[in-house]
Amino acid sequence: MLETAQAQTDAPSAIALNGVDVAFRLADGGVYTAVKRADLAVADGEFVAIVGPTGCGKSTLLNIAAGLLAPAAGQVDIYGAALPGINRQAGYLFQADALFPWKTALENVAIGLETAGTPQPEARERAFAWLTRVGLGAFGDRYPHMLSGGQRKRVGLAQVLIRDPKILLMDEPFGPLDAQTRQIMGNLLLDLWSADRKAVLFVTHDLEEAIALSDRVVIMSAGPAARIIGDWKVPLSRPRDISEIKAEPEFQTLHRDIWQMLKAEVIKGYAQAEGV
Amino acid sequence: MSRVTLLALQVMVAVVSLMLWQLLTTVPVFGRVLLPPFFFSNPLDVAHQIYIWFATGVIWKHLWVTLIEAVLAFFIGSIGGVLVGFWFARQPRTAAVFDPYVKMANALPRVVLAPIFTLWLGLGIWSKVALGVTLVFFIVFFNVYQGVKEVSPTVLANARMLGMNERQLMRHVYWPSALSWMFSSLHTSVGFAVVGAVVGEYLGAAAGLGYLIQQAEGIFDVAGVFAGMFVLAAFVIVIDTIVTVIEKRLLVWRPVVETRP
Numbered sequence: 001m002l003e004t005a006q007a008q009t010d011a012p013s014a015i016a017l018n019g020v021d022v023a024f025r026l027a028d029g030g031v032y033t034a035v036k037r038a039d040l041a042v043a044d045g046e047f048v049a050i051v052g053p054t055g056c057g058k059s060t061l062l063n064i065a066a067g068l069l070a071p072a073a074g075q076v077d078i079y080g081a082a083l084p085g086i087n088r089q090a091g092y093l094f095q096a097d098a099l100f101p102w103k104t105a106l107e108n109v110a111i112g113l114e115t116a117g118t119p120q121p122e123a124r125e126r127a128f129a130w131l132t133r134v135g136l137g138a139f140g141d142r143y144p145h146m147l148s149g150g151q152r153k154r155v156g157l158a159q160v161l162i163r164d165p166k167i168l169l170m171d172e173p174f175g176p177l178d179a180q181t182r183q184i185m186g187n188l189l190l191d192l193w194s195a196d197r198k199a200v201l202f203v204t205h206d207l208e209e210a211i212a213l214s215d216r217v218v219i220m221s222a223g224p225a226a227r228i229i230g231d232w233k234v235p236l237s238r239p240r241d242i243s244e245i246k247a248e249p250e251f252q253t254l255h256r257d258i259w260q261m262l263k264a265e266v267i268k269g270y271a272q273a274e275g276v
Numbered sequence: 277m278s279r280v281t282l283l284a285l286q287v288m289v290a291v292v293s294l295m296l297w298q299l300l301t302t303v304p305v306f307g308r309v310l311l312p313p314f315f316f317s318n319p320l321d322v323a324h325q326i327y328i329w330f331a332t333g334v335i336w337k338h339l340w341v342t343l344i345e346a347v348l349a350f351f352i353g354s355i356g357g358v359l360v361g362f363w364f365a366r367q368p369r370t371a372a373v374f375d376p377y378v379k380m381a382n383a384l385p386r387v388v389l390a391p392i393f394t395l396w397l398g399l400g401i402w403s404k405v406a407l408g409v410t411l412v413f414f415i416v417f418f419n420v421y422q423g424v425k426e427v428s429p430t431v432l433a434n435a436r437m438l439g440m441n442e443r444q445l446m447r448h449v450y451w452p453s454a455l456s457w458m459f460s461s462l463h464t465s466v467g468f469a470v471v472g473a474v475v476g477e478y479l480g481a482a483a484g485l486g487y488l489i490q491q492a493e494g495i496f497d498v499a500g501v502f503a504g505m506f507v508l509a510a511f512v513i514v515i516d517t518i519v520t521v522i523e524k525r526l527l528v529w530r531p532v533v534e535t536r537p
Contacts, residue, residue, distance in 0.1 A: 068433055086436055098434035102452040102529045111448060112438040145531035163438065 012080030013041040014167050014199030015065050020074035022060045034060045036225040037074070040218060044079075044166075045197040049210035051262065052220030053269025058203040059095070061220075062169050065201060066092050078167070091165035093156055093173040099144040105131060105155045106140035112163040130158040134188065150181040154188070161192060168193075168200045174209070186213055186242040194239060207262060211254055212242045219262055222269035230261050294319045317499040325503035339511060341484040345401050345473035346515075349408025350466055354458070356409065357416025362454065364417075365424035382414045386472070390479045399482055408472025415465045416458055423457030424450050459526050466519050470512055485511065 022035040034057040042048045050058045063069040064076060067087040076083045078090075099108045110127035114120060131137050134154040136147075144152055153173060160168065174182045190213060193200065204210050210217050211234055219230035236250060245251055277285075300311045301318040329335035364371035390407055397403040427449055435449050458465075477486025485508050492500025 066433075066437060068436065086439075088439065090437070092434065092437040094430050094434060096428075096430045098428075098430045100431060100435075100448065100452070102456065103448075104529075115438060115440050115444045115448070143529040145529070159438070 011044060012077065014044045014046070014079060015040070015042040015201060016075075016077040016080075017041070017061070017064065017071075018075040018077070020061075020064060020076065021072040022057060022064060022069065023072040033072075033225045034223055035220075036227050038228055040228060042167075042199050042201055044199050046216065047193065047200040047202065047214045048216045048218060049202045049204060049214035050218045050220060051204060051207050051210045051258075052226065053222045053262075053266045054205060055269060055272075056220045056223045056226040056265075058205075058220055059171050062092070062171050062201060062203050065167075066090055066169050068092075087167070089165055090167040090169050091160035091163060093153075093160050093168070093170045095172045095175055097144065097152060099152060099155055099159070101144050104141050104143055105136060105147065108144070108155055109158045109162055112159060116163070126162060127158070130162045131155070133192070134158045150177050150185060153177065153185055157189070157192070164196075166198060168198045170200065170202045172204050173202075175204075182209065183242050189213070190238075190240060190242070207255060207258060208246060209242075211236075211251060211258070212240065212245050217258060219258065219265070222265045222272060224272075229265070230258065232258055314496070315498060317502055321499040322502045322506065325499045326506060329503065329507070335488075335507065338484050338488050339507070341401060342470070342473050342477065342486070342511070345404040345476070345484065346408060346466075346469040348401070348405045349472050350412055350469040352405065353409040353412025353469065354416045354465065357413045358420050358454070358458065360413075361417045361420025362424060362450070365421045365454075366450075371421075378417075381410075382418075386410045387475060387479075390476055393476070394480050399480055404473045404476030404481065404484070407476040408469045411468040411472045412465045415461055415468060419457040419461045420454040423454035426457075427453045456527060456530065459523055462519050462523055463516060466515060467512070470515065474508065 017038050017040040020035065020038045020040075021033060022038075024032045024034060026032050038061060040048075040061070050061065052058050060069065064071050065078075065083075065087065067076075067083050067085050067090075078087055099105075100111065103111065106124060106127050109130050110120070110123040113123035113126060118126075128137065128140060131140055134157055136151060136154055136158075139147065139151065144155070147155065156173070174185045177185060186209060200214075202210070202213060207217075215234055217230075217232045217234060218228055219232075220226050221229045232254065234254065236245060236248070236254075297311070297316070298319045301309065301313045301316050303309070364374070386407060389410060390403070393403040393406040397406055432445070432449060435445055440448060473484065474486035474489075477484035478490045479486075481487040481490075485504060489501055489504035489508075492498075492504060
């Protein structure tokens with residue numbers, strides 16, 4: 001027992017951000033610091049949600065972990081090795097529509113395998129299997145514009161997961177969907193995730209969604225120079241059902257505690273957004 | 277409006293216009309013919325002229341020449357436009373250097389180039405093809421350039437995260453995006469290819485629809501001029517219909533924009 005605990009602490013984190021600063025050069029020559037000295041570790045197989053007010057740089061932090069953005073300062077390690085460019089071990093589910101509009105749903109899912117050298121017939125076959133898993137087996141020949149918002153997110157999920165990444169980065173993936181669809185998608189995500197427990201970094205502005213899905217909730221302060229100001233373990237048992245878990249007393253206590261902290265930041269965030 | 281009513285009304289416009297034309301050129305109003313037939317001919321003469329062209333078969337040669345010129349102009353101009361558009365979009369420095377010259381060349385009314393092309397390439401089809409190419413090239417070039425530039429940053433980031441290298445990005449992202457912009461300007465570029473051919477013929481040629489119209493004009497054969505115009509219009513409509521069919525097949529992934537009735 002002691003040994004396994006030891007092994008766990010020794011195993012490198014899936015994602016480790018150490019003292020990461022993110023800064024953007026502005027058009028007028030100034031520098032905008034979006035995130036200041038962020039320290040964050042996501043263990044292998046852990047589901048971590050980042051919550052913060054609008055415009056606090058949550059997505060920026062994801063882009064750092066994805067390797068799409070280089071930090072202005074600090075260190076990014078993926079499984080103990082410094083990240084040189086695009087994070088090859090990560091899959092990224094974007095907030096906006098990111099499917100290729102000129103490819104059918106099936107081609108969209110298969111493309112990640114085809115670019116990696118899988119022969120097309122095999123890639124298509126596996127893509128069909130994945131479409132079926134997300135409940136869209138009959139929609140393979142549809143183009144993205146023929147699908148609903150929720151269906152497009154399902155295709156996006158299949159597109160990312162078919163490559164079997166060890167890390168899953170999600171940027172408010174269910175943000176644009178209606179409340180019912182969000183719950184269904186959340187349950188689908190937990191279902192797929194429980195099959196092989198990838199490390200997940202999930203960005204959202206919805207605290208309920210964050211608690212319902214994750215093992216840990218990280219709170220960011222309002223930007224600019226946003227910092228990580230809170231880190232809460234979620235002691236709820238798995239498997240969970242998103243719509244039912246919200247009724248549990250433990251959920252409500254945790255929600256109240258975190259909300260106390262978040263509320264002040266949200267108000268600050270609004271004040272800044274309105275230029276007060 | 278139902279299809280039948282619409283069609284009936286459309287036919288009615290043509291019938292009324294033709295009848296007015298016929299009446300005003302043949303029947304005196306208060307002792308005076310309003311449209312002198314010398315300048316305006318009349319529908320029956322024009323129809324007769326068109327009939328003779330098709331009955332004797334002389335028109336086919338001219339249609340064929342114009343078609344060949346337009347098709348060549350379209351393909352050469354498109355290939356050039358795609359290559360240069362891609363090149364400039366991927367090499368911002370090259371684009372910046374050439375930018376004023378591209379703008380200058382595009383601002384130039386292309387008709388003034390016709391005499392030069394005739395001098396260089398003679399009276400055959402190639403001087404007309406060259407004129408068409410200068411028109412088609414810029415349309416395709418600007419659209420492809422835009423298409424490559426305007427790839428959604430999210431789609432691009434997604435492609436990178438899915439492990440695409442530079443070559444695969446080209447094939448799966450930039451290329452389809454550029455082509456979709458090019459295809460959406462297909463009607464314009466095909467139209468300009470025909471314009472280039474006809475204007476070139478009009479300014480000096482030995483065959484083609486433009487030549488036919490210019491010849492008729494030279495001998496004050498107004499019926500011949502109108503007949504040439506009608507054949508040309510029909511020719512353009514046929515080509516445009518073909519382009520629409522091709523476009524529908526190529527852009528099947530695009531959402532159809534619903535318009536309010």
